[in-house]
Amino acid sequence: MSVKGQQGRKPRVDVQRNRAALLEAAQRHFLRSGIGASLEAVAKEAGVGPGTLYRHFPTREALLAAVLQTRSEELVARRAEIAPLGDASEALRQWLRAMEEYFSAFSGLPEPLMAAAREQEPDNPLTLPCDYLITATEEYVRAAQLAGHARASVKGYDLFLATVSVSWIKGTGATDEESLDRLRALIESGYRERDNEE
Amino acid sequence: MSVKGQQGRKPRVDVQRNRAALLEAAQRHFLRSGIGASLEAVAKEAGVGPGTLYRHFPTREALLAAVLQTRSEELVARRAEIAPLGDASEALRQWLRAMEEYFSAFSGLPEPLMAAAREQEPDNPLTLPCDYLITATEEYVRAAQLAGHARASVKGYDLFLATVSVSWIKGTGATDEESLDRLRALIESGYRERDNEE
DNA sequence: GCGTAAAACGGAGGCAGTGTCCGGTCAACT
DNA sequence: AGTTGACCGGACACTGCCTCCGTTTTACGC
Incomplete structure (x- = not known):
């Protein structure tokens, strides 16, 4: 039944939640301020620390692509x-x-x-x-x-x-x-x- | 004889020297790194402090135009x-x-x-x-x-x-x-x- | 339920760049 | 030489980027 295939563990729920929050916040900021928007501000609006943002999306381009x-x-x-x-x-x-x-x-x-x-x-x-x-x-x-x-x-x-x-x-x-x-x-x-x- | 007209004082020589040094350094940096080059580095290479740079050219655009x-x-x-x-x-x-x-x-x-x-x-x-x-x-x-x-x-x-x-x-x-x-x-x-x- | 280990979190902090402010300095005039 | 005012330049406050690591959270096996 598992869609992800050979995953031993089920992915944590906070991972998905944070990722979604980051994407939403990023979209808002990119729309308002262009692609140069402060990633720090994005992280803050998503309610996570900078480290979490960079773990999910190592570069600005990765976030942008997502x-x-x-x-x-x-x-x-x-x-x-x-x-x-x-x-x-x-x-x-x-x-x-x-x-x-x-x-x-x-x-x-x-x-x-x-x-x-x-x-x-x-x-x-x-x-x-x-x-x-x-x-x-x-x-x-x-x-x-x-x-x-x-x-x-x-x-x-x-x-x-x-x-x-x-x-x-x-x-x-x-x-x-x-x-x-x-x-x-x-x-x-x-x-x-x-x-x-x- | 004064070309500048109603100037009471003759312009100081260091002003012109610094301006010329700044322009030369800026050109070098802009050529190498594009217009986003660090103004701090430009000032350092010109041998002046940041304050001097910003007094001569209040904005990046002003320096660019010069x-x-x-x-x-x-x-x-x-x-x-x-x-x-x-x-x-x-x-x-x-x-x-x-x-x-x-x-x-x-x-x-x-x-x-x-x-x-x-x-x-x-x-x-x-x-x-x-x-x-x-x-x-x-x-x-x-x-x-x-x-x-x-x-x-x-x-x-x-x-x-x-x-x-x-x-x-x-x-x-x-x-x-x-x-x-x-x-x-x-x-x-x-x-x-x-x-x-x- | 509960212990455990792996995974994820998040904030402190180093780094770089911007732009400002102000005490000290130096050149031009008397 | 002395005076004066423009000029100098570095210290500093601020913002943003990105990393590291102690702490927390979560899923899993019992």
């Missing part, structure tokens, strides 16, 4: 909605928007994500979701290219970078939504094949 | 080289590259620059150079549009944002020069008028 888990699942679910679309071009567009929202979950999130994209070592817990996003983008780009809607010279990684950039700019809070829309349009007209159809 | 002064002048000089170009399209392209290099002077520089672009209050010493760059970009864009080389829907601010983004990505160190080139190409084909000439 908090992001929910959003990652939402993104995967969203792929299922996008996939059935016949229009590969529209699918790519929607995927890019979904990624952008994901990156914009917390202010400052693009920074550690790019750092994770740089490292090949999987010691960074953000590398896994990051690689997933890049791979998915490549698939959408390929489909759009096959449909003749995207230039052959464009790589999925390029659009990943462009999307992270938009989220970064959004996160700085220095621009209104109108400028962001123009920037997205600029990127889109950058990767689209100049097809005369439609 | 260190950037030289580069700003270089950029203005570069405009003089670009201006005589007959080709407005090539002028815009070169200007964007010049800006990108300016933004990439120190790792992490895009962040405070965008923060400065957000504030209308001129209390931030980076606001002035930032506004200059945006205005200059708008002029280049206008010229390119008049020549029929850039889309009418593109604003100078958009290309400013796009260029800052590229610098930011470059600063993260997560990408090779090849990807950056493709990203620049993507932006360029995003703002260019799809003219059949050439």
Whole structure:
């Protein structure tokens, strides 16, 4: 019956309780203050000591990845909605928007994500979701290219970078939504094949 | 004869000496460690106390702006080289590259620059150079549009944002020069008028 | 129930960086 | 040389990061 398999002992209840409290407090702080929020404050709000926080999540990235888990699942679910679309071009567009929202979950999130994209070592817990996003983008780009809607010279990684950039700019809070829309349009007209159809 | 005008006293020599030492040390540290470098270390390397540093430059941005002064002048000089170009399209392209290099002077520089672009209050010493760059970009864009080389829907601010983004990505160190080139190409084909000439 | 051992807790504390304050100092003027 | 005021610089208070270790809590076997 045990789901965990070869565990000799049942996991302690306070472990799960503290972990949940930490995740909730962290999400609140990350939402309000961005990913640079004080971990000390998170621990205090969760009602635990700093040591407990660092035992559960050895690095800020580990905590971040755990908090992001929910959003990652939402993104995967969203792929299922996008996939059935016949229009590969529209699918790519929607995927890019979904990624952008994901990156914009917390202010400052693009920074550690790019750092994770740089490292090949999987010691960074953000590398896994990051690689997933890049791979998915490549698939959408390929489909759009096959449909003749995207230039052959464009790589999925390029659009990943462009999307992270938009989220970064959004996160700085220095621009209104109108400028962001123009920037997205600029990127889109950058990767689209100049097809005369439609 | 006094250049400074109504100054009763001649400025002390140690003031200028300390200021110069601070600027030099700051440049070294910013180059090596990015704009987040320890100001304590800068002061120590300049051979002055922390108090002296903060009296000369009350905030990190003030120090940054002062260190950037030289580069700003270089950029203005570069405009003089670009201006005589007959080709407005090539002028815009070169200007964007010049800006990108300016933004990439120190790792992490895009962040405070965008923060400065957000504030209308001129209390931030980076606001002035930032506004200059945006205005200059708008002029280049206008010229390119008049020549029929850039889309009418593109604003100078958009290309400013796009260029800052590229610098930011470059600063993260997560990408090779090849990807950056493709990203620049993507932006360029995003703002260019799809003219059949050439 | 109760003893036990392993696991987890949490706070004290070392470390680094920021920014301020104030007594001492040094250069410019008389 | 003496005076004066601007300037210097280190001590200090504060915040946040992260670790170590004595204490507590929990699950398990009896």
